[in-house]
Amino acid sequence: xxxxxxxxxxxxxxxxxxxxxxxxxxxxxxxxxxxxxxxxxxxxxxxxxxxxxxxxxxxxxxxxxxxxxxxxxxxxxxxxxxxxxxxxxxxxxxxxxxxxxxxxxxxxxxxxxxxxxxxxxxxxxxxxxxxxxxxxxxxxxxxxxxxxxxxxxxxxxxxxxxxxxxxxxxxxxxxxxxxxxxxxxxxxxxxxxxxxxxxxxxxxxxxxxxxxxxxxxxxxxxxxxxxxxxxxxxxxxxxxxxxxxxxxxxxxxxxxxxxxxxxxxxxxxxxxxxxxxxxxxxxxxxxxxxxxxxxxxxxxxxxxxxxxxxxxxxxxxxxxxxxxxxxxxxxxxxxxxxxxxxxxxxxxxxxxxxxxxxxxxxxxxxxxxxxxxxxxxx
Ligand code: MG
Numbered sequence: 001x002x003x004x005x006x007x008x009x010x011x012x013x014x015x016x017x018x019x020x021x022x023x024x025x026x027x028x029x030x031x032x033x034x035x036x037x038x039x040x041x042x043x044x045x046x047x048x049x050x051x052x053x054x055x056x057x058x059x060x061x062x063x064x065x066x067x068x069x070x071x072x073x074x075x076x077x078x079x080x081x082x083x084x085x086x087x088x089x090x091x092x093x094x095x096x097x098x099x100x101x102x103x104x105x106x107x108x109x110x111x112x113x114x115x116x117x118x119x120x121x122x123x124x125x126x127x128x129x130x131x132x133x134x135x136x137x138x139x140x141x142x143x144x145x146x147x148x149x150x151x152x153x154x155x156x157x158x159x160x161x162x163x164x165x166x167x168x169x170x171x172x173x174x175x176x177x178x179x180x181x182x183x184x185x186x187x188x189x190x191x192x193x194x195x196x197x198x199x200x201x202x203x204x205x206x207x208x209x210x211x212x213x214x215x216x217x218x219x220x221x222x223x224x225x226x227x228x229x230x231x232x233x234x235x236x237x238x239x240x241x242x243x244x245x246x247x248x249x250x251x252x253x254x255x256x257x258x259x260x261x262x263x264x265x266x267x268x269x270x271x272x273x274x275x276x277x278x279x280x281x282x283x284x285x286x287x288x289x290x291x292x293x294x295x296x297x298x299x300x301x302x303x304x305x306x307x308x309x310x311x312x313x314x315x316x317x318x319x320x321x322x323x324x325x326x327x328x329x330x331x332x333x334x335x336x337x338x339x340x341x342x343x344x345x346x347x348x349x350x351x352x353x354x355x356x357x358x359x360x361x362x363x364x365x366x367x368x369x370x371x372x373x374x375x376x377x378x
Contacts, residue, residue: 040077041108042119044137046070048095051086051323051350055182058173058195062090067323067350070098070133074140076113081144082355082375083331085136086295086322086346098133101126105137113144120301131275131298132322138299139331139373146372153300153334154367163337164365167344168193168217173200176207183211190363191215191243193343197223201233205240217341219246222272227256231263238265244316244341246291247271258286267316277306280313289316289340294332295324307338321346330357330373333365354378 051067072083087093104126110119123137146153154161169189171182173196186192192212194204197220208216218237224230230248237245244267249256251273261268267288274283275296283290290310292303303319310317317339319332324346336342342365347353356376359366368374 040111042110042113042141043075044102044105044107044140045073045075046099046102046136048099049325049354051325052352053323053349054351055172055174055178055349057323057349064089068095069325070095070102070136071325071327071354072102072136072140074107074113074137074144076144076148079144079147081140081142081147081372082327082377083136083138083140083143084325084328085132086324086328087132088322091132091295093130093132097130098136101130101133102136107137113141113148116141116145116301120299124298132295134298135294135328138301139294139328142300142331143372143375150371152367152369152371152374153331154337157304157334159334159337161337161367161369164333164367165336165339165342166190166363167342167360167365169345169363170195170343170349171204171208173198173204176203179204179207180211183208188360188363189214189345191217191341193217193219193345194242196220196233202236205237209240213241216240216242217244217246217343218242219271220248222247222250224248227259230256230260234260234264234266234268242266244269244289244318246318247273254283254286257283261286261288264288269316269318271320277302277309280306280309280315284310284313284315287315289318291318291320291343292339293320293322294328295322300331300335303332303335304338307335316340318343320344323349325350325353326355326357327373327375330355330368330375333358333367334373336365 049069049071053065056065068087070085074081085098123134168191169186170193192214194216196218234245246269269289269291270283270287271291274290292306297303307317318341319336319339320343326347329344329347356378357374
């Protein structure tokens, strides 16, 4: 090991402390690292990958058997951080749009990966939208920084590993015999998430209740059209053990959601209506909580800010996901000690995961102690 490398490792340990107590010292340590590693540049690689779903996934407004993703690698001085953009078609991004966005980025202008704020602000400024593509860079950068510092992100953020929540396991809309089969497959999970929003909602709940009495969470994905009927359904769901309801009606319908949130016996959470940090001030009076997803909000950096703002506004917080490999799921999971509920089952719904990282053990989110997000490529 050369002298420069030893100096760098010493500085890395100091920089961990700086990150924990963020402020001007952080820049001081970051500058020291830059002095020692000024010859390196950030290098971004990316490639498409298609996730194969174990079951046809049916939501209120769509059905599919695959999910397109783009995987990223951000390299610095021989260390690689992994990232992922997951793009279910209804959100408007695609492998083509994500790769076109990533090709526009000039990451080599950065010679110090510790300057996370500066790098993420640049990535966000290049175009509007492209939130999943942006998240793939944010995830790779945080993974890289964790690896450089030699610590898992949850430790760098000062969070307690034991406080990770149980994750719900999603049961998509399907015929009763398939739903019963899915519930059996979900035996290790303590909470089931039920996709609703069609005219078969009560049938779905009855089918599930015929095989299990586990607590449920429900997601109507904007499928309900009338606030009175929505309230009736929520009261029915409460009687059937539901903990909360996600996005009952159209995301643009703030007034009816405000009406509903005031009367609902369980928290009403905004999902489609709350994408990024700037959305929270617009919607917080109409909901009891929000569902944060890395792919909607550009990654862990903004997710962290959203959690802090939501807490200040007395909102419940859940952390959700798309169908994703264990790469993006592991990234989200390092924030999970901060939230009320997690729905981080995305990697369990596919049969071609190519990362090992955060595990779900007996339904609980279990973080790896390896550096970064604890990712290993399978
Ligand atoms: Mg949802």
